[in-house]
Amino acid sequence: MTKQANRVRLTAGRVAAFSCPADKSQAFLWDTEAPALLVRVTPSGRKTYAFESRVRGATVRITVGDVAAWTLDKARERANELCRLTDKGIDPRDVARQEEAARQAARAQVEAEALKQAEVQRAAALTTGEAWVAYVAERRPHWSERHYQSHLEKASPGGMPSKARGRGDTLTKPGPLAPLMLVPLKDLDAPTIEAWAAREGKVRPSSARLAWRQLSVFLNWCAEQPRYAELLPARNPAKTKKTREALGKDTAKQDALQREQLSGWFHAVRQIENSAIAAALQFLLLTGCRMNEALSLRWSDVNFKWKGITMHDKVEGERTIPLTPYVAHLLTGLPHRNEWVFASARALQMDAHNIRRRAMKAEKRGIVATDGDMQETSGSGHISPPNAPHDHACAVAGIEGLTLHGLRRSFGTLTEWLEIPAGVVAQIQGHKPSATAEKHYRVRPLDLLRVHHERIEAWILEQAEVRFTSQAEPGKLRTSAGAIQLHRVA
Known part of the structure; x- marks a missing residue:
């Protein structure tokens, strides 16, 4: 059957009655009123309106829509619109692709604007x-x-159990920067920081200066990050x-042991019952090292x-420093509890007041306090x-x-009595070389350092009236005031 034989004036009834022959995969019925409009039907009974024409020598067929969704008049109107394009040599499919691209671009722009707005709101918060x-x-x-x-x-916002010795039942205080952590970054301007400095400078100026x-x-780091830079002013x-001015200037601390104070200091420190603490304090003075270096010593x-x-x-x-005789004596007398030289006791009995308080807290929670609850240990091991x-x-x-830290300062100060070369003291204490000669032309082996370091130790012990011999039994020393027994915590 030809296309001309299948061309009739489409009506709702003819469209409804049109069907596909059993021996065909599809059938078409063209409209006479809108020649480019046709109805396509499949053996399953699905019917759709379609547009068919020729553009630049090629047949173009475009689906208009299902007959259940489109009225005949709307289908003719759509076919005539497409026909006007083909008459001009325009492929309707190209127009459809351009329109779809425009819609996608518009949709992407809307989404980008929404995303930008959300980013602005997120940045503001x-x-x-x-x-x-x-x-x-x-x-x-x-x-x-x-x-x-x-x-x-x-x-830190604070409010955590304190790790300070003897303060396990107290809570930590907020750090100096804690109030600023809640401020939106975009509002962290100069007046805000100045007001913060005025408050903190009156309470804890040293800590606030570091903060x-x-x-x-x-x-400065934020200014280099694209996601933060726009939230901050150009100048830090x-x-x-x-x-x-509100935080003030750093002032060099002057706390250090004087020569005449050595005897009293040694006498008091060596009476501390915890042998690790007593040894650590003497170690700090006699080596001039930093606190963290001593505590982390293995x-x-x-x-x-x-x-x-x-x-x-x-x-x-x-860096490697000499192990001087008295320091070796101190370390030899320490128990090997773990990898740390200045190890914490496995279980330090708390005083009676703390024991009663913890027991009362446990009782309020309905918990029976055990011996383990009445003890405290160091989480780090030292x-x-x-x-x-x-x-x-x-x-x-x-x-x-x-x-x-004044003990470290004391070591450097006391060496002045012996006129020890400054470079030797700096090398023992771990200071950066302060002169070209020290950086490039002074290489002191351990044995050379030992000559000076042992001299420093001997002089300090002499001033402290500590009578020490390398054969002394670990944990026992003599002073002019008499024998003092060092007590170790088992």
Whole structure:
């Protein structure tokens, strides 16, 4: 059957009655009113309107839609629209593709605008604390563990059980930067930081100055990040004159043991019952090392055969200093509880007051307190900074204001009495060389350092009136005041 034989004026009834012969895969019925319009039917009975014409010598057939969804009039109207395009030599399919591309572009633009608006809203709600977490995580591989912990402490909200010796039942205070962590990053401007500095500078200026320096570096980092740069002013808001004035200037601490104080200090420190703490304090004074270097000292770092100690410092990574006779005597007398030289006791009995308080708390929670609850241990395995025992010993000796770091300062100061070369002292303490000659033309082997270091130790012990011989039994020493027994915690 030809196309001409199948051309009739389509009506709703003719469309409904039109069917596909059993021996055909499909059948067509053209309209006479809109010559380019046809009805296509399949053996399953599905009928659709379609448009068919020729463009640039090629047949173009385009589906208009299902007859159930399109009225005949609408189908004719659509066929005539497409016919006007083909009469001009335009392929309707090209137009459809262009229209679809335009719709997709418009949709993408709307989605991009919505995404941009959401990003603006998210950025407006972004707190300084969220950016701080990202900053610390990214920079951590480039920091030492102590530097990393310092950033956490300065921004800590507080409220956690204190790890300080003897303060397990108290909660930590918020760090200096804690109030700023809640401020939206876009609102962290100069007036906000100046107001913060004015408050913190009155309460804890030293800690606030360190926190301010960390904040300044953090804001420099933010300015380099595309996702944060637009939220901040062009100039670092932390670097203003008012902020510097509010926090004040760093003043060099002067706390150090005087020669005449050595006897009282040694006498008081060696009476501390915890042998690890007593030894650690003397170790700090006699080696001039940093607190973290002493507490992190492992037995594998001490070479008793070749008389050397490997210190892990923040300048060169590690350095080796002499193991002097008295220090060797101190370390030999310490128990080997674990890998740490200054190991914490496995279980330090708390005083009666704390025991009763913990028992009462356990009773309120309906828990029976066990012996394990009445003990405390160090999570790291080594002792924590012995500030309280040292303060007590200094009070007994009548020495005021001497800090743990002051012991390191004391070592460097006391060597002046012996006119020890400054480069030797710096190398023992782990200071950076301060002159070209020291950097490039002074290579002191351990044996040469030992000559000076043993001389320093002997002089300090002499001034402290400590009578020491290398054959003395570990844990027992003599002074002019008589024998003093060092008590070790088992």
